Structure formats: structure tokens, C-alpha cells
Amino acid sequence: MDSRHEAERSWTIDAARRLWALYEPVHALTYFAPAALAGAGPLGGSFWARYVAQRAAPLGQAPTAVVVAAFGGFAPDRIADALAGVAPDTTPTEALETRLRGVDAAWRELPGLPDDAVVTEAADLAWAAAQACEDAGRVLGAANRALPRPPAPHLALWQATTTLREHRGDGHLAALAVQGIGPVTSHVLKVAARESPGRDLRLGRRIPDDAWTAEVDRLSTRGLVRAGPDGEPVLTDDGEALHAAVEDATDRAAGRPWEVLGAAPTDRLAALLEPIAAAARTVVPPLNPIGLPRR
Template sequence: MAYARRMWTHVEPIHDVTYFAPEARAAADAIGMRGYWMGYAAQRVAPLGAVGPEIATAAFFGFRRDRLARALPDAWAHTDPRTALAARLAGVDAALRRLWGDDVVAGPEVAEAAELAWTAAMAADTAGRVLAAANQALPRPDAPHLALWQATTTLREHRGDGHIAVLVARGIGPLASHLLKVAAGESDGEGLRLGRMFAPEAWQDGLAGLRAAGIVDTDDTLTAAGRALHEEIEAATDTAAESPWTALGADATARLDALLTPLTGRILSSGMLPDPNPVGLPVSGSV
């Protein structure tokens, strides 16, 4: 059995508390981050060091440089990568304690899940995967729920790095990748456009190109050819993301699946993640 797509529905929402939980925003504000996007950019890129917008844009893939240039390198005048990483964990700690409860956080299931997820994350092949490698190199947090979060973050960035490689190999750039996601019904177009800072004219030009290529219809939904391309991309991404689960083994992966199901369910049922959301995570019926 291939596990990559199923396990993504677990690791993504756990990782995503760092983007959507109010505790995460408060922790970023506390170290001097000026606005959501400065906190996002600084904390996500911090494993790579105090880099600027060029490297962040390349690593994140989905953003226009202008969006990240509004946060970097200015963020490093207010904090440093080590402090940003500590704040990231502090925000996650507070968020998971609220979402799961202290009893669950301290319980044996979270500790067991952390061990299994950490094993998978450390087994991930990070060749060509810069964000995954940088997160994999971070020290393991002492608290099991934070070790679990860090492991899911490495696994999430591992899948994301592989997804970018799949897109680049097919000549699909950041704008076109977003348009495909929206046309597939996975994300809200206007929210995604504004968040990634694409101009309306560029967005419409991109749609026109996909229409001309027969990828989307006049109503901007996927054609049969578009659906085939979308599934081809997702299947290739799954294949590229399978190595941690192959290394962990079927029995251990199935056990981790069972352990994470109620934890992920609490996050999804909390209303923290919008539906649809920028990452294309199915909120309803995903676990």
C-alpha cells in the first residue's frame, strides 16, 4: 500500500498550526515581527539561516518575490533565526495544548506517535530538498508533542520540495500551479492570489494561457486534460514522498496513521483551518 497521500492528510494539519493558530501569531509578534507575513517568512525560512527574499522565494516556490521582500531581510533587524525558531516552537506548544488538551499532550499516544514520526522524518531522503533538509537538521525538541510537530514539519516540507520538483520538471511555474489548484476546487482563488501577491492582470493572463492550452474551461474549471494533468502531478508527488513511509514500514506507518487520526481530527474540527485553504487540504472528511 502507498501511504504518502494518506499520511499527508495527517502531517499537514499538525504542521499548519504554525500558520493558522492565533498562538503562533502571538509568538511571532512577541519577538518583534511586524505583521503576519513577516512572521510567516522569518519562521519558515529560519532553518536556512538569515537569508533574503531571493532564497526564500526559490525555496517556497509559490510566492512572488515582492511578497517576501516585504518581510525579508527586514525581519532580521528585529530577530535572528535561532529566536525565530524558538518562537515558532513556543507558538506551536501553546496551540497544541489548547487544541489537544494537556492530558493528551502528555499522554502515551502522543509520545508513541512522536517516536514513529521522528523515525520517518529522519529516514526521509532530502537530496535536492532544501527545506526538508534544513528542518531535518534541527535538534529534536524534548517535549514529545513538539518532537511530533517538528517531525511532521520535516515530512511536510519533504513532500513540498518533491512537489516543486514535479512542477518544475513539467514547466509549471508558481502562478500556473496556483491556477491548477483553484481550478481543481482545492483553494479559493482570490485569497490565494492576494496571499501570494499576484496582480489581477497576471492572474487573468495565466488563466488565458491555461484556457488556450485546453487545461481549463471557459468557467475556469479543469477540462478532462486538466484533470489528467492534475492527477499526474499529484501521483508523481505521492511517489516522490513515499520514501519516509517505505523506510518506516507498513506496520509502523499503519500504527502512526491510527495514532494521528484523532489528533488530526481535533485540529480539523476546531475550525482553525479555513475550508478551502491555501494548501489545498481537504478539511471535511479527510480523516
């Protein structure tokens, strides 16, 4: 690889990480914004029923096993129980419409948003990047990319960020698989990296306490984690190296949209997203299950 191509590739990888921290808060409105959560109420009786119904909706009437595989880090019975709790006769189309209405309501409550011209330009650039996502091996990314563009700019922006984050998430699952890291291991490493709170991950993903403890012990024996002062695991130097390898592979797999969009438009999109992401972050907890870093 010549030095010029290597520099371009390095920029693409850096852009993938930088842009993720800006578009992830926008996508996360559907999980944390009170208006979005309230608007999803008719889909089912529990948060998880509504979460699974909306996130899986782009897949259509997919079998439970397919949803489990696509989501990656959830216990199969968490997904099965959530799907069973979705309101009867709810269709994927209705779930898609519900999540857009929820995002629309959440958007209107955000403080400090830029004017419509900024949102429209950001939506156009983000949509172009999302359409450059690679579909092969990216089930949720491809399913979201196939959805039509919403007419409203802020909803088009949200859908584009959703495609980009699901595309990245699909690549992350592949990176974990290459390293032989299963769901429980991945969550232990995530907590040990201080990216997410352990209790929230264990409860949300429905990881039994004994399975969690056994995995912490196994990774400790391998020298990848050690006990932290708060009782949660902490990465060792070897654990840091493994975590960094997964994150690097994830960034590499997420680089195509930014390579296609180009450096100047990518930088422009980042600048446009800064105030939008700052507004969206007001509803995202500082320490959260999705691993979004603190400002």
C-alpha cells in the same frame, strides 16, 4: 518490475498521500492557530513577515533569492517585503524558538487531544519517518531534518510533521518543474482543482490580477481549464490529467519515509494521528491556501 515490487511501490505512494492528510493539519497549527499567531507577534509587524521569518529560519541567514526559490510559489517581492518587515536583529535561532513556543501554546488550546502516551508514540514514529527523508534536492526538508529533536513529545511530533511536509513540498516543486509549470500556473491549477480559494492565493502569493487573468486565458486556450459558475477556473479532462500527474509524482517523491518505516508502523502512525489531526483541524479553515482537503 515484478508484481510484488509493484504492489509495494503502490502501497508506498498511497501511504504518502494518506499520511500527508494527517500530518499536514498538525504542521499547520503554526499558520492558523490563534495562540501561535499571537506568539509570533514580536517577530514582525505583518503576518507575512512572521510567516517568512519562521518558515525560513531553518535555512539560517539565507539570501532573499534562496528563500524565494525554496518557497516556490510566492512572488519575489512578497518574500523580499516580508523579510524587510521582520523585527531588526531577529536571528534565525530566535525565529525557531518563537515558532516552537507558538506551537506549544496552540497545542494546549486544542480540544479532544489523546493522552500523552499516544502523543509520545506518534512522535517517536513520526520522528523515525522524518529521519528517513531524502535530503538531495530538498532544501527546506533537509534544513528542518537537521534541527535537534525538541524534548517535549508534542513539539517533537510537530517538528517531525514539519520535516515531512517540507520534504513533500520540495518534491512537489520538482514535480511542477518537470511538467514546466511555473508559480502562477500552479496556483491557477490548484484553484481550478477546487483545492484552495482563488482570492486567498492571489493575495497571499501576491499574484497581480493581470498576470492571473492572462494565465487563466492561456490555460483555457490550451484546453486545461474552463470558466466555472463562480467565475473561477475549473479543470477540464486534460487539466485533470495534468493535475493528477503532478500529484502522482509528488506522492512518489514523498514515499521514501514510509518505505523505510514499513507498512505496520506507518499504519500505526496513521491511527495515532487521526485524533491529533482532528483536533488540529479545528483551527484550519475548511477551504484553505495550503490545499488541505475537507474531512
